[in-house]
Amino acid sequence: MSQWYRSYAPSWLQRWWHPQPQSRPRSFNPFRPVTNVETAGSAAVLGVRRVELCLEDNHAEHHTNHFYAAAANEALIVRRGEPFRLRIHFNREYSPSKDAISFIFSVADDAKPSPGHGTLNALVPHDGIDYLGDALEWGAGIETHEANMLTVLIKPPATCPVTEWRLDIDTKLQGEGSKSYQLPLPIFVLFNPWCMEDQVYLANREQRKEYVMHDTTLIWRGSYNRLRPSVWKVGQFERHVLECSLRLLGTVGRIPPAYRGDPVRVARALSALVNSVDDDGVLLGNWTEDFSGGTAPTKWTGSPEILQQFHKTQKSVKFAQCWNFSGVLATIARALGIPCRIITCYSSAHDTQASLTVDVFIDAQNRKLDAETTDSIWNYHVWNELWMQRPDLGIGQFGAYDGWQVVDATPQEASDNMYRVGPAAVLAVKHGEILRPFDCGFVYSEVNADKLYWRYNGPAQPLKLLRKDTLAIGHLISTKAVLKWEREDITDSYKYAERSEEERSYMLKALKQSRHAFSRYYLNDNFNEVQFELQLKDDIKVGESFSVVLQVSNKSKERVHQASGQLNCDAVTYTGASNQEVKIMNFDLDLKPESTEHVRMEVSFENYYEKLSSQAAFQISVSCTVKDTDYEYIAQDDFRVRKPDIKFHFGGQEEAVPMVAQKEVDVIVRLVNPLPIPLHKGLFTVEGPGIEQPLKFKIAETPVGGTAAATFKYVPPYAGRGTLVAKFTAKELEDVDGYKHYEIEPRPEDVLQPNASHRSSNIIRRRTDVIA
Numbered sequence: 001m002s003q004w005y006r007s008y009a010p011s012w013l014q015r016w017w018h019p020q021p022q023s024r025p026r027s028f029n030p031f032r033p034v035t036n037v038e039t040a041g042s043a044a045v046l047g048v049r050r051v052e053l054c055l056e057d058n059h060a061e062h063h064t065n066h067f068y069a070a071a072a073n074e075a076l077i078v079r080r081g082e083p084f085r086l087r088i089h090f091n092r093e094y095s096p097s098k099d100a101i102s103f104i105f106s107v108a109d110d111a112k113p114s115p116g117h118g119t120l121n122a123l124v125p126h127d128g129i130d131y132l133g134d135a136l137e138w139g140a141g142i143e144t145h146e147a148n149m150l151t152v153l154i155k156p157p158a159t160c161p162v163t164e165w166r167l168d169i170d171t172k173l174q175g176e177g178s179k180s181y182q183l184p185l186p187i188f189v190l191f192n193p194w195c196m197e198d199q200v201y202l203a204n205r206e207q208r209k210e211y212v213m214h215d216t217t218l219i220w221r222g223s224y225n226r227l228r229p230s231v232w233k234v235g236q237f238e239r240h241v242l243e244c245s246l247r248l249l250g251t252v253g254r255i256p257p258a259y260r261g262d263p264v265r266v267a268r269a270l271s272a273l274v275n276s277v278d279d280d281g282v283l284l285g286n287w288t289e290d291f292s293g294g295t296a297p298t299k300w301t302g303s304p305e306i307l308q309q310f311h312k313t314q315k316s317v318k319f320a321q322c323w324n325f326s327g328v329l330a331t332i333a334r335a336l337g338i339p340c341r342i343i344t345c346y347s348s349a350h351d352t353q354a355s356l357t358v359d360v361f362i363d364a365q366n367r368k369l370d371a372e373t374t375d376s377i378w379n380y381h382v383w384n385e386l387w388m389q390r391p392d393l394g395i396g397q398f399g400a401y402d403g404w405q406v407v408d409a410t411p412q413e414a415s416d417n418m419y420r421v422g423p424a425a426v427l428a429v430k431h432g433e434i435l436r437p438f439d440c441g442f443v444y445s446e447v448n449a450d451k452l453y454w455r456y457n458g459p460a461q462p463l464k465l466l467r468k469d470t471l472a473i474g475h476l477i478s479t480k481a482v483l484k485w486e487r488e489d490i491t492d493s494y495k496y497a498e499r500s501e502e503e504r505s506y507m508l509k510a511l512k513q514s515r516h517a518f519s520r521y522y523l524n525d526n527f528n529e530v531q532f533e534l535q536l537k538d539d540i541k542v543g544e545s546f547s548v549v550l551q552v553s554n555k556s557k558e559r560v561h562q563a564s565g566q567l568n569c570d571a572v573t574y575t576g577a578s579n580q581e582v583k584i585m586n587f588d589l590d591l592k593p594e595s596t597e598h599v600r601m602e603v604s605f606e607n608y609y610e611k612l613s614s615q616a617a618f619q620i621s622v623s624c625t626v627k628d629t630d631y632e633y634i635a636q637d638d639f640r641v642r643k644p645d646i647k648f649h650f651g652g653q654e655e656a657v658p659m660v661a662q663k664e665v666d667v668i669v670r671l672v673n674p675l676p677i678p679l680h681k682g683l684f685t686v687e688g689p690g691i692e693q694p695l696k697f698k699i700a701e702t703p704v705g706g707t708a709a710a711t712f713k714y715v716p717p718y719a720g721r722g723t724l725v726a727k728f729t730a731k732e733l734e735d736v737d738g739y740k741h742y743e744i745e746p747r748p749e750d751v752l753q754p755n756a757s758h759r760s761s762n763i764i765r766r767r768t769d770v771i772a
Contacts, residue, residue, distance in 0.1 A: 045176050046095075051086055051169070054084075063213065066237040067242055068239040076185055078188070079189070081156070082192060083132055087152075090148045090149070092148060094150055100171065100172040103122070103152075103168075104120075110257040118161060123138050123154065126141045133155065158192065158197035162261055163250070163260050164246055166186065166187070168180050191337030192337060200263050200388045207339065207482055210341070210482045210483055216234060216741075218232070220478040223617065223638035224380075224638065225637075228640075233303065236335040247311075253269035253272070255269050263388040268420065268422065268423060275320075284316040285411055295318065296729075296734070297324050300327075305687075322410040325408075326409065327342065329384050333386055341385050341404075343382065344476075344479070346379065347380075347473055348377065348473070349474070350381075353375070356445050358449050379572075379575075379638045386407050387403065387404055388405060393425060396428070396433070405426065406425075407423050422438055423438060424436070430495060432510035435513055441513075451468075453469075470499075475491075530555070530563060531553045534550055534551075535548075536639050541641060545602060549601075552591065554596075556594070557594055561629075563591060566584060566585060566587065567620070568584050568619075569584075569618055571608065573617065580611035616640050619637070620639050647670045648740035650742070659744045663715070664714070666714075669738075671728050672705075679730040682728060682730040683697070686724060689717050691714075720743075722743075724739065724742075
């Protein structure tokens with residue numbers, strides 16, 4: 001009998017129990033042989049010989065059968081709010097009138113579990129399973145009694161802490177002593193988006209498949225005019241991922257066990273613990289081009305390898321950028337059971353001053369002043385949305401704030417003295433409610449700030465506003481479509497249409513709340529005779545040359561205008577930070593009335609190759625002055641060259657073969673060299689379901705126009721959907737990826753078996769997985 005139970009059991013139960021002085025050991029080893037702890041005079045007491053955990057059926061019922069620990073019979077993994085079944089075998093026949101049974105659940109890593117905190121719970125099973133108690137309470141019921149065997153259902157409450165639990169089964173014969181049996185396997189209790197009483201309940205079945213069960217996804221990268229989907233192995237079911245995720249909540253996240261059932265608190269902790277700032281979290285960020293001593297962010301193919309490395313070493317993994325942080329957060333959230341999707345915002349603002357503006361300062365030579373320009377615009381930024389109810393926010397003007405919540409693990413600005421963002425209700429962001437917790441103002445700036453260009457002539461000189469751009473920020477907010485390998489545009493969930501009355505109205509509302517010194521100005525409204533348009537061809541492959549074209553039109557019917565300026569092409573990182581200057585071209589134009597001129601700058605492969613960042617991103621800028629006027633034109637645009645895709649082929653060289661569970665198949669990965677130079681020291685990295693460690697294949701050299709290829713044997717682990725992910729890097733070409741989505745057919749011998757994952761009731765029929 002547990003000492004904890006003796007301290008906290010109801011008085012009526014303690015009078016029945018009369019516990020003896022001995023208590024179970026405090027230490028717990030799930031791999032050691034299990035024995036009954038007995039009190040004096042307990043020879044006649046009912047003893048537990050073994051427990052059938054019904055692992056296969058429980059895991060199918062609770063949608064946890066894909067977890068590695070479930071398949072390997074290393075743990076019982078269940079979701080809160082729904083019952084699971086145990087079959088208990090005793091050393092003699094159970095007598096309801098003489099024998100008392102209780103189940104003692106305690107949080108594994110809580111030094112002082114207590115009923116008041118919900119971390120210690122004693123259950124006495126009722127006779128029957130028609131009612132297992134209120135949804136917010138633990139419950140247990142006896143389903144069947146057959147001689148020496150008892151079948152029970154146990155229901156964790158829908159608010160149960162999401163963590164590892166221990167279970168002791170205590171038995172008592174009145175006046176004869178007691179025994180305590182320790183369950184050898186841990187019980188992991190997860191959030192339950194299938195349960196209506198759970199705060200993360202998600203009603204849509206297809207969305208549950210996508211946002212909880214799918215283990216591979218797409219992350220959009222690139223720029224708004226060259227969208228690039230990259231595949232990411234979420235891998236929430238892979239080995240050690242669940243254990244690492246649960247452990248992180250208590251160690252790095254420092255969430256007390258009693259609060260691990262609150263998805264709002266968990267989400268806020270996740271946004272901090274995924275990055276290493278403040279708390280030595282999972283990933284160390286690096287936005288330079290020097291990744292010595294670690295792995296370049298572009299070389300990661302998914303989360304499992306990252307989390308497995310952290311689980312083993314307990315040291316921050318090197319290195320990451322925004323999509324890596326987001327991918328790992330999605331893995332942890334889905335492993336815990338919180339619906340999660342990955343969001344990309346193109347032309348995303350990083351507002352360092354909480355002014356709701358992105359301020360760019362230009363010197364007299366029309367070059368950006370990096371020291372004064374602390375705000376930035378990222379080609380794209382990636383964060384997460386987690387699905388949950390927000391009872392902490394109450395009901396606002398536009399209804400409840402339930403639904404998708406922004407959570408961002410990329411360390412940009414401190415929030416409550418830690419680098420984290422969210423959870424911020426998307427509904428609050430859309431309506432400019434920037435004071436709502438948590439960090440709605442920062443997210444609002446990311447998607448809807450105004451971009452201002454200022455002429456800076458020195459600290460003692462007044463600023464001149466050159467241009468106000470209300471359309472520069474927050475383009476094509478994207479996520480993977482539900483059960484489709486396509487992009488879903490969700491921009492309208494964050495903001496009203498640009499230039500609409502609603503969008504400007506909520507912007508004004510947000511600005512009033514910000515109380516920042518920067519005001520909104522309008523300039524050049526009275527001069528519209530000369531108009532500019534920067535033109536870039538969209539589809540340029542890496543290795544090809546490209547052109548930057550500026551179209552300048554004189555709309556005046558009588559007046560001749562003279563314009564002078566320059567075109568710039570800089571290689572930049574995706575965060576907008578300048579890397580190297582690629583090319584500059586000055587120009588002078590005489591614009592006749594009602595005429596149009598074009599300024600063209602050619603950029604060759606030789607111009608940009610040595611200066612190109614790993615993500616092949618450029619910033620094109622133009623500055624121009626119209627003589628004899630105060631008009632100055634400033635514009636910037638993002639541009640990137642497209643990299644090739646890795647192709648997959650299943651089966652022989654000529655004809656593809658179907659994928660069958662547990663049946664070996666040949667897989668070929670190929671990549672055509674797009675560059676006018678050979679590739680050296682190439683490396684394919686491949687991940688997918690059933691591949692514990694990423695496969696790596698070296699390619700010494702790939703000639704111009706040649707194909708790099710590798711072949712390997714692959715065994716699909718289970719029937720259903722699967723995705724293989726590949727990454728290719730070489731000395732001359734980085735950050736190339738590809739994926740292959742496929743259906744895995746069941747083995748013929750499995751087709752006639754009943755579908756364990758389908759249920760019309762909570763009845764489980766098979767008896768398996770005996771734990772002695």
